[in-house]
Amino acid sequence: MREKIYVTKPFLPSKEEYMEQISSMWENHMLTNAGNIHNELELKLREYLGTEECVLSVNGHMALEMLLQAMKLKGEVITTPFTFASTTHAIVRNGLIPVFADINEEDYTIDPESVEKLITDRTCAILPVHVYGNVCNVERLQHIADKYHLKLIYDAAHAFGVAYRGRPIGCYGDASVFSFHATKAFHTVEGGAVVTKDHILGDTIRHMRNFGICQDNGECMEIGTNGKMSEFHAAMGLCNLKHINEITEKRKLVVERYYSHLDKVKGIRTHKADMQIQQNYAYFPIIIEREKYGECRDELCQRLQDEGIFARKYFYPLTKKLACYGNDFSRDGTPVADYISASVLALPLYADLSFQDVDRICNIISRK
Numbered sequence: 023m024r025e026k027i028y029v030t031k032p033f034l035p036s037k038e039e040y041m042e043q044i045s046s047m048w049e050n051h052m053l054t055n056a057g058n059i060h061n062e063l064e065l066k067l068r069e070y071l072g073t074e075e076c077v078l079s080v081n082g083h084m085a086l087e088m089l090l091q092a093m094k095l096k097g098e099v100i101t102t103p104f105t106f107a108s109t110t111h112a113i114v115r116n117g118l119i120p121v122f123a124d125i126n127e128e129d130y131t132i133d134p135e136s137v138e139k140l141i142t143d144r145t146c147a148i149l150p151v152h153v154y155g156n157v158c159n160v161e162r163l164q165h166i167a168d169k170y171h172l173k174l175i176y177d178a179a180h181a182f183g184v185a186y187r188g189r190p191i192g193c194y195g196d197a198s199v200f201s202f203h204a205t206k207a208f209h210t211v212e213g214g215a216v217v218t219k220d221h222i223l224g225d226t227i228r229h230m231r232n233f234g235i236c237q238d239n240g241e242c243m244e245i246g247t248n249g250k251m252s253e254f255h256a257a258m259g260l261c262n263l264k265h266i267n268e269i270t271e272k273r274k275l276v277v278e279r280y281y282s283h284l285d286k287v288k289g290i291r292t293h294k295a296d297m298q299i300q301q302n303y304a305y306f307p308i309i310i311e312r313e314k315y316g317e318c319r320d321e322l323c324q325r326l327q328d329e330g331i332f333a334r335k336y337f338y339p340l341t342k343k344l345a346c347y348g349n350d351f352s353r354d355g356t357p358v359a360d361y362i363s364a365s366v367l368a369l370p371l372y373a374d375l376s377f378q379d380v381d382r383i384c385n386i387i388s389r390k
């Protein structure tokens with residue numbers, strides 16, 4: 023029986039490296055609440071991500087919820103439905119109303135023209151997603167945000183290490199959120215961060231993640247939450263950060279191997295990033311064009327599964343159609359997102375996925 027292949031497999035440093043990283047805790051007994059390891063990771067990530075402020079959080083979702091709360095937004099937020107549940111939930115859980123724009127057929131990021139058409143006097147922010155690590159049209163979106171005086175907040179959960187035109191991705195917009203979940207190219211087991219150039223916003227989120235308590239005066243300044251990252255999680259981040267170049271390089275080779283096979287398969291569409299983007303090779307989505315390929319996405323997904331390969335329908339259904347939202351949102355208005363969501367399959371991608379396994383996956387897809 024062959025080993026099952028999942029959509030991802032988290033990178034792990036050696037046990038020795040991790041033990042060495044956590045050993046100080048047996049001396050100082052500081053396990054959480056912004057200890058030394060946490061603070062070191064926060065500093066290192068700030069440098070790595072090239073931003074003024076990096077505020078670590080217990081996970082990416084909490085980072086997004088806290089960011090929206092800290093910005094004190096009210097009204098409607100224009101966003102994409104082609105994302106993980108987290109993006110939409112964070113908006114709704116903050117008492118805001120998501121308004122769904124369509125996406126680009128090319129790279130599946132939000133379509134700025136569609137965004138502009140949805141702006142009303144109730145709009146307070148735009149919340150695009152750098153989905154799969156693909157870079158949104160940051161220039162056009164900034165232009166729209168400036169023109170209508172809107173906040174521009176990026177869900178960069180998938181985009182750790184990505185840069186556009188030589189500028190780190192977290193430098194665009196008012197603020198961005200990263201996820202460091204185990205399934206991500208860089209992870210802290212569970213974790214995330216808000217990055218921004220706004221120091222006041224950074225401080226507000228620092229208080230918010232600790233129940234709203236301000237360290238300077240001990241006052242509870244915000245109705246905060248518990249969004250703190252523990253020392254054990256931060257230690258995993260420090261270890262993994264040392265390996266990030268090696269991880270990215272290996273993922274790149276896997277992606278190139280996929281292209282070498284799938285570029286020849288009729289009805290299978292892939293996306294290639296343009297030269298101005300420094301990629302992180304976070305996901306490998308393919309679009310199955312049913313008419314040309316002769317099989318729909320679900321049939322291919324099942325055939326792979328029958329062979330022990332667990333590709334994933336990231337992201338189906340669209341978040342606006344999630345069961346928890348019932349009929350809260352219009353089902354129309356996003357034809358491209360509807361099509362991509364019904365046709366996309368994220369193939370397995372991780373640093374030590376062997377070429378042999380990539381070849382096997384591609385042979386199943388090309389029916390060899």
Ligand code: T4K
Nearest residue numbers: 028030031032081082083106108179201202203204205214
């Ligand atoms: N915004 C966006 C756009 C996001 O995609 C996400 C999260 C967020 C915000 C929120 O960030 P976080 O709060 O999560 O930091 C996974 C992840 O849990 C989630 O982080 C991620 N996006 C989403 C796209 O994928 P599931 O439900 O698909 O995960 P799961 O458990 O099915 O894992 C996928 C496969 O990975 C498994 O089949 C096996 C493998 N796996 C998974 C884990 C957790 C392992 O081998 N080891 C592991 O420890 O959501």
